[in-house]
Amino acid sequence: MSSLTVRNLRKNFGMVEVLKGVDLEAKTGEFIALVGPSGCGKSTLLAMIAGLESVSSGEIWIEDRLVNSVAPKDRDIAMVFQSYALYPTMTVRQNMLFGMESRGVPKAEQVEAIKRVAALLQIEPLLERKPGQLSGGQRQRVAMGRALVRDPKLFLFDEPLSNLDAKLRVDMRTEIKKLHHRVGKTTIYVTHDQVEAMTLASRIAVMHQGEVQQFADPDTIYNRPANMFVAGFMGSPAMNFIPARFTETGGPALALSGAPSAAPLGVAPAHAASVAPGRQVVLGVRPEHLCRYALQTEERKANLARLTVPVEVVEPTGAETMAVMRLGEQEIVGRFNPDEAPRMGEEIELGVDMTRACLFDPETRRLI
Structure with a gap:
């Protein structure tokens, strides 16, 4: 069964066509990476899946539900942003509870969710701290925790590691892979870093100028690239x-x-x-x-x-x-x-x- 299906998706900003008929499918439990240079349309595609951008034409299905006109809060998704988007005046616990409280989740379920996710991400000692007292890696864990407590159908990551230093980026990449293995949720992950895409994803969509150039497993992308753009973009040094x-x-x-x-x-x-x-x-x-x-x-x-x-x-x-x-x-x-x-x-x-x-x-x- 597919958790996400994108059919002939197009997006125009005025006269500029940003997405040019994108087709994409993510099976349940898959980790899909959207990769490409700046301006290729990958973040716009993610925002449209999340409902943060409108659809010019085409369809977005989450499981068996067409969500083109569904509000973001009703799509049963969770998104982790590049900037973490944590409330600075709230503690880690309050940040993680906020979404559940606004949706009216019973208190007992809230407590259990916080306990489960904090243990999963090893952030129990941080629950009473505020974001300003945390390192970049700790803030990223909290941002992921806030998404995990929702138990959504779909996780969306928008370049979540780009603000971290090189060493921490490698460590967090490993943590994300472990996390996906444990929770088994369908994940769409946007990155401009081809190493992140190769190491994390079960399949990679390489994008350029609003089109998917190739959508395949990492081995195929690397060893049998569909065209010279994919061959030159994936791999460092380039082919x-x-x-x-x-x-x-x-x-x-x-x-x-x-x-x-x-x-x-x-x-x-x-x-x-x-x-x-x-x-x-x-x-x-x-x-x-x-x-x-x-x-x-x-x-x-x-x-x-x-x-x-x-x-x-x-x-x-x-x-x-x-x-x-x-x-x-x-x-x-x-x-x-x-x-x-x-x-x-x-x-x-x-x-x-x-x-x-x-x-x-x-x-x-x-x-x-």
Whole structure:
């Protein structure tokens, strides 16, 4: 059963079309992440699901109920905002009780809900404090607690971790994942952080210019992106895009721009079968699928194309080392184990794992 169904949803602000026919479905208990750059329409979509923005056209269903004209308070949802939206003059307990009191929930149920949720979020010692006495992470827990006491059909998160520092963001990301595992509620989570989307979501909707570019599980989004926008947006550093042309040299092969020789594509017959000789393509390769060719096993070398490239910049990050290399007129980025990292100014023989590579049409920018 679907907890949320969005059908051909459109939103106009005057003459500007912000959402352009969005379709989305969340099964009961799913964690859906809406991800994309600023201005892509993800927060507007969340606000429309919540009832905070009107619908220009299309439908929003929560379970079997059309909610286009239903007031936010009657949609059986709970929302956690980026700014926490806590009442500063109230204690944590009062903040969590406020919604239940306004809805006339019996006192005994209120007490039980506070006890259950405070234990779940480990905020029992904070119940008599005010928001000004809490850290950012504690405020975020209280904001989630206020949503949890409602026991809604749908949780909506609007970039809830963007105000936290990097370390706390990682910790809270883990807490949210644990929380979702425990309560099992359908969750729609807006973020511009692709790492949050990849680590938290069961499925991800990648948005751009008011449209859903791809809606799939994290593995598919990362390894089989629908188009060059998704491939470039998801992943840090981004996927390398290398202009290429198919040739026939004893079998299908790619001639890469700036490369001294053709890179064999015999290890990717599924791609080769659908591409005619002479066709221009874009080869997409993730930085982690580049390696030092000479250091690989013979078995792995069978899947590698070879390129000789100069190393222009080396960036150690501790657990891994990034290297910027020159291929013809463009730069490509590789991610290396520090023990195998190249040195700045060195010319290396680079291996390209063709079994993990993607091919895109340069005109439509879609995956071939």
